[in-house]
Amino acid sequence: MQKPQNTDAYSMILEAIDLGIYRPGSRLVESELAERFGVSRTPIREALQRLETQSLLARDGRSLIVASLDHNQMAELYVVRRELEGLAARLAAQHATPEEVRILREMVEADNALIDDPVALARANRRFHKQVHLASHNRYLVQQLDLVHRTMALMATTSLAAQGRGAIAQAEHDGIVRAIEEKNEEAAYVALRDHISVAFITRLKQDAKRREEEV
Structure with missing residues (x-):
């Protein structure tokens, strides 16, 4: 360990x-x-x-x-995370330096090698999202997202462990970075917001399957 x-x-x-x-x-x-x-x-x-x-x-x-999160707490957390992450992407498209954008692109390319390793990909995923947060150049937003991501640790599993989710998530990351590269604020917001929505749907399916197996 x-x-x-x-x-x-x-x-x-x-x-x-x-x-x-x-x-x-x-x-x-x-x-x-x-x-x-x-x-x-x-x-x-x-x-x-x-x-x-x-x-x-x-x-x-x-x-x-x-602590652990019940269904309602998880849903509330994802609602907040979706909006804050989307805002971070919007601001990153506006404020990110060329160097920060290059780092995001290199992260996506490097993380493609981790698709079949959910644990390693989950760590890489956190690094990627943190880099987007920092590229927003808004310290108060970064602080709130740090709190959200700390709370995410209370979930026992990662949505990236779901069959096929790793490859899909990486494709979504590619789209997020592309929008930031193009300085398309609205596209970046929508891409990251939708990325979090898909992750939430995946987690809901994981939880439903786990409850079914416990019966």
Whole structure:
């Protein structure tokens, strides 16, 4: 299992959740976290309190566990993400530097090699979206999207694990970058907004299949 590379307790725990080391429902114990990450219990305690305040952790009696999202919470999150991501793409088409656009294009081309590796592609997908956010050159939008993406880590699986989704997502990324390259703000907005909508539909299908298998 890949381990976090950060040295800050908050970032290390957050990254561990993002990597799936701790999944929704996992119990987090101060002493165990301190030993795993090689830090004292004080910064661990402070990090856990911060994560609980952000609703990334929940109380289970006296213990803290990684929170999970119910259907309504997931739907609400995707509504917000769709609009904010679309806005980021619109602003990127307006403000991205030639160098930033080139990086986005190189990301898409490199990530095509990861289509058959959902875990690696999911990490690459997060990098791609973060780059679009930064290319918007709007710090407040980036902050809100960081919060949205942190909350996305509370979903146990990635929509990119669905059959055929990797190739489709990469094609969608190509269209997003093309619109940004052309400085077509409306096309960039629509392309990224639709990309998130398709991801949401895919996740809904995954959840429906999982519920069916549990019956």
